[in-house]
Amino acid sequence: xxxDHAIEVTGLVKRFGAVAAVDGLNLSVxxxxxHGFLGPNGAGKSTTIRVLLGLYRATAGxxxxxxLDPATRGAEVTRRVSYVPGEVNLWPNLTGQEVLDAMAGLxxxxxxxxxxxxxxxxxxxxxxxxxxxxxxxxxxxMLVAAxxxxxxxxxxxxxxxxxxxxxxxxxxxxxxxxxxxxxxxxLSSHILAEVETxxxxxxxxxxxxxxxxxxxxxxxxxxxxxITARLPAGQVxxxxxxxxxxxxxxxxxxxxxxxxxxxxxxxxAVLAVLAGADAQDITCSPATLxxxxxxxxxxxxx
Amino acid sequence: MTLVRLMVHRHRVLLASWxxxxxxxxxxxxxxxxxxxxxxxxxxxxxxLAQHNAATVLLYGNLPDPGTPAQMFAWEIGAFATILAxxxxxxxxxxxxxxxxxxxxxxxxxSCGVAPRVPLWSAxxxxxxxxAVLAAGCTGAxxxxxxxxxxxxxxxxxxxxxxxxxxxxLVAVLTAGLAQVxxxxxxxxxxxxxxxxxxxxxxxxxxxxHLDWLNWFSPLGLRAGVRPFTGDRWWVLAAYGGLTVVxxxxxxxxxxxxxxxxxxxxxRDRRDTRLNIRSxxxxxxxxARRPVAAWTVAVAAVGxxxxxxxxxxxxxxxxxxxxxxLGAQLGGSDPVAGYLAYSATIVGIxxxxxxxxxxxxxxxxxxxxxxxxxxxxxxxRWQPLAAQVAVTALGSGAVLVATGALNALVAPSVIxxxxxxxxxxxxxxxxxxxxxxxxxxxxxxxxxxPRLTSLAWLPLVASATLALLxxxxxxxxxxxxxxxxxxxxxxxxPDPDVRALAVLLACAAAAALSGVxxxxxxxVMTG
Numbered sequence: 001x002x003x004d005h006a007i008e009v010t011g012l013v014k015r016f017g018a019v020a021a022v023d024g025l026n027l028s029v030x031x032x033x034x035h036g037f038l039g040p041n042g043a044g045k046s047t048t049i050r051v052l053l054g055l056y057r058a059t060a061g062x063x064x065x066x067x068l069d070p071a072t073r074g075a076e077v078t079r080r081v082s083y084v085p086g087e088v089n090l091w092p093n094l095t096g097q098e099v100l101d102a103m104a105g106l107x108x109x110x111x112x113x114x115x116x117x118x119x120x121x122x123x124x125x126x127x128x129x130x131x132x133x134x135x136x137x138x139x140x141x142m143l144v145a146a147x148x149x150x151x152x153x154x155x156x157x158x159x160x161x162x163x164x165x166x167x168x169x170x171x172x173x174x175x176x177x178x179x180x181x182x183x184x185x186x187l188s189s190h191i192l193a194e195v196e197t198x199x200x201x202x203x204x205x206x207x208x209x210x211x212x213x214x215x216x217x218x219x220x221x222x223x224x225x226x227i228t229a230r231l232p233a234g235q236v237x238x239x240x241x242x243x244x245x246x247x248x249x250x251x252x253x254x255x256x257x258x259x260x261x262x263x264x265x266x267x268x269a270v271l272a273v274l275a276g277a278d279a280q281d282i283t284c285s286p287a288t289l290x291x292x293x294x295x296x297x298x299x300x301x302x
Numbered sequence: 303m304t305l306v307r308l309m310v311h312r313h314r315v316l317l318a319s320w321x322x323x324x325x326x327x328x329x330x331x332x333x334x335x336x337x338x339x340x341x342x343x344x345x346x347x348x349x350x351l352a353q354h355n356a357a358t359v360l361l362y363g364n365l366p367d368p369g370t371p372a373q374m375f376a377w378e379i380g381a382f383a384t385i386l387a388x389x390x391x392x393x394x395x396x397x398x399x400x401x402x403x404x405x406x407x408x409x410x411x412x413s414c415g416v417a418p419r420v421p422l423w424s425a426x427x428x429x430x431x432x433x434a435v436l437a438a439g440c441t442g443a444x445x446x447x448x449x450x451x452x453x454x455x456x457x458x459x460x461x462x463x464x465x466x467x468x469x470x471x472l473v474a475v476l477t478a479g480l481a482q483v484x485x486x487x488x489x490x491x492x493x494x495x496x497x498x499x500x501x502x503x504x505x506x507x508x509x510x511x512h513l514d515w516l517n518w519f520s521p522l523g524l525r526a527g528v529r530p531f532t533g534d535r536w537w538v539l540a541a542y543g544g545l546t547v548v549x550x551x552x553x554x555x556x557x558x559x560x561x562x563x564x565x566x567x568x569x570r571d572r573r574d575t576r577l578n579i580r581s582x583x584x585x586x587x588x589x590a591r592r593p594v595a596a597w598t599v600a601v602a603a604v605g606x607x608x609x610x611x612x613x614x615x616x617x618x619x620x621x622x623x624x625x626x627x628l629g630a631q632l633g634g635s636d637p638v639a640g641y642l643a644y645s646a647t648i649v650g651i652x653x654x655x656x657x658x659x660x661x662x663x664x665x666x667x668x669x670x671x672x673x674x675x676x677x678x679x680x681x682x683r684w685q686p687l688a689a690q691v692a693v694t695a696l697g698s699g700a701v702l703v704a705t706g707a708l709n710a711l712v713a714p715s716v717i718x719x720x721x722x723x724x725x726x727x728x729x730x731x732x733x734x735x736x737x738x739x740x741x742x743x744x745x746x747x748x749x750x751x752p753r754l755t756s757l758a759w760l761p762l763v764a765s766a767t768l769a770l771l772x773x774x775x776x777x778x779x780x781x782x783x784x785x786x787x788x789x790x791x792x793x794x795x796p797d798p799d800v801r802a803l804a805v806l807l808a809c810a811a812a813a814a815l816s817g818v819x820x821x822x823x824x825x826v827m828t829g
């Protein structure tokens with residue numbers, strides 16, 4: 001049986017006592033895609049992930065991972081899932097190699113050459129005991145185990161918070177390789193640049209509910225673009241007036257520097273105004289993920 | 303001062319529960335010694351027996367003449383109180399000195415402008431205050447009975463309380479020193495507890511072989527030196543007080559000579575070993591290897607100590623007038639059987655301590671997120687706890703079989719009697735169902751009420767109290783039978799009755815099974 005959605009969650013509710021950590025969440029991840037899972041701290045990302053792995057039992061809602069319900073068939077699901085948590089604790093008296101052996105032994109499936117290659121790539125010394133590892137090194141052990149395991153779905157919960165920039169680059173390559181090999185990746189991260197470069201689709205949640213979900217390209221389309229330019233000295237008041245009539249206020253400084261956030265439907269008109277006024281250094285960039293995210297993030301902090 | 307307050311606040315539950323336990327033990331038992339032997343004749347007999355019984359001399363030391371209730375209290379309860387104070391000292395000292403370093407909180411403290419030596423000094427100051435609290439508490443608890451229980455005086459109570467306090471401080475400061483040598487909190491705890499075990503062995507050899515000078519080398523021998531309610535020799539306390547100051551100074555010197563998060567002895571932290579497992583049972587077994595080895599050595603040593611010191615039982619077996627609490631403790635009819643059963647009870651209590659701790663490991667792994675890793679590889683939800691229970695069953699079996707076998711070798715050469723080897727082995731391995739009840743109960747808590755796992759120790763403490771102090775406290779035999787340690791039949795007796803053991807095993811299996819079912823029905827709880 002082939003499943004076109006690796007993860008399919010509808011109306012997920014997870015309560016702890018009176019508190020609903022997740023409250024009616026929908027999440028769908030298509031098979032073979034790299035899906036970003038974003039939200040401010042405490043939004044319910046890790047809770048959702050733990051439900052996906054069958055570690056938590058959903059209070060309500062329908063959850064399907066690789067076509068199966070993790071609440072009743074958790075072991076069958078996780079056998080085909082690699083999981084890397086953000087806070088990695090390991091058995092302190094085992095060596096890195098022994099941890100890798102343990103994970104592969106428990107899973108019963110192993111790709112030894114891939115594991116050896118990844119250990120070398122991540123520059124991990126697997127003969128040292130876990131006690132002597134730094135946070136980044138413990139994370140590397142889990143990343144090696146996750147990428148090397150022959151699984152269909154990778155669930156990565158802030159997996160790179162302890163990695164250096166060099167390893168960060170390697171991590172991105174590994175995710176791309178995984179996607180190229182047909183594996184699905186759910187990536188929860190606060191590093192927006194990482195999500196932006198890796199993910200085709202993202203889901204943003206807040207207070208345990210869905211805020212926005214879809215293909216990153218489509219979401220950018222809907223958001224405002226940022227336009228910058230420099231106006232000749234004498235043109236400032238005239239251009240400001242014309243922009244107001246198009247529907248874009250503020251953003252023109254007295255010295256002629258222009259920085260505007262423009263809804264997509266007005267971009268052409270604004271560019272025409274700027275071009276007509278002989279503006280220099282005109283740039284127009286689509287909304288970044290950071291813009292999209294911060295819009296919701298700020299709403300939370302209010 | 304802020305640091306002292308922070309440390310006390312952080313460990314307040316540990317400090318308070320142990321202190322309350324010790325003071326309650328001292329306060330609740332004094333009056334029992336008045337009522338157990340109403341006539342002078344009965345007491346004289348009991349005292350004489352106690353003075354000549356190898357088991358009690360080994361466990362509690364020598365009971366001084368004339369054996370007033372106060373002296374019996376200092377002899378028997380004093381032994382428990384000092385052993386518990388020593389164990390508490392190790393746990394508290396490690397918690398105050400090394401744990402904060404392992405979990406990184408000391409880094410935060412040090413980065414706030416606190417000088418490197420201040421945390422250790424603060425810890426030593428807290429230990430001194432705790433020792434003073436213990437001394438005052440035990441003095442008060444025992445002294446309140448002055449005038450009502452024969453032989454109890456305020457001066458004797460003060461000597462008794464001070465013995466508990468100084469024993470605590472001595473072991474605590476010693477552990478603080480050892481904690482500078484090893485590189486982890488766990489290692490410090492193991493070393494400290496090993497030192498307490500060694501102190502017990504030295505004390506018991508000193509007492510059974512009447513080598514009084516040897517008691518000077520054991521913190522647990524301090525009680526015999528001070529002789530509360532008998533001699534109240536304060537200068538001994540003063541001498542040991544001076545020794546703790548020297549040990550504290552030594553600890554600070556060692557502390558200066560080591561790196562942060564390291565010990566003076568570097569552990570080997572690089573090795574080329576592989577782990578060939580295919581199930582969570584295999585993983586649990588691999589992780590249990592070292593603890594089981596350590597427990598086997600420790601329990602076998604204590605068990606063999608009992609056998610080796612058991613020669614006095616022979617004389618006892620020639621006498622018909624075994625009565626009073628010793629008669630009850632040694633199990634009535636056959637003193638050899640009684641002695642072997644009694645030492646096997648001690649072994650059973652120790653093995654159960656291992657069993658409870660071992661099953662609790664599964665809760666610890668869950669809280670630390672390790673169970674997440676295991677479950678995320680396709681292991682079924684019930685397996686981690688089931689594997690831990692199975693490994694505990696095997697581990698406690700190994701501990702008991704090794705101890706039983708060693709005793710079967712040693713006991714016949716020391717104790718005269720019929721089939722001593724077989725009975726010794728039988729009594730000791732017969733404790734296995736009891737240890738499994740403790741493991742099952744712990745699994746039940748882990749499965750259904752993971753937040754209440756500290757209650758796992760409760761039935762162990764209750765059963766041990768019933769077994770060791772029940773006769774003394776005048777607990778009726780029906781109630782004592784509720785304890786789990788005294789149901790092992792004499793294998794050499796006619797027609798040994800194993801029904802009680804079967805009941806224990808059935809209870810253990812039901813509890814463990816229910817606990818495993820419980821884990822399947824709840825969320826994994828981290829943190």
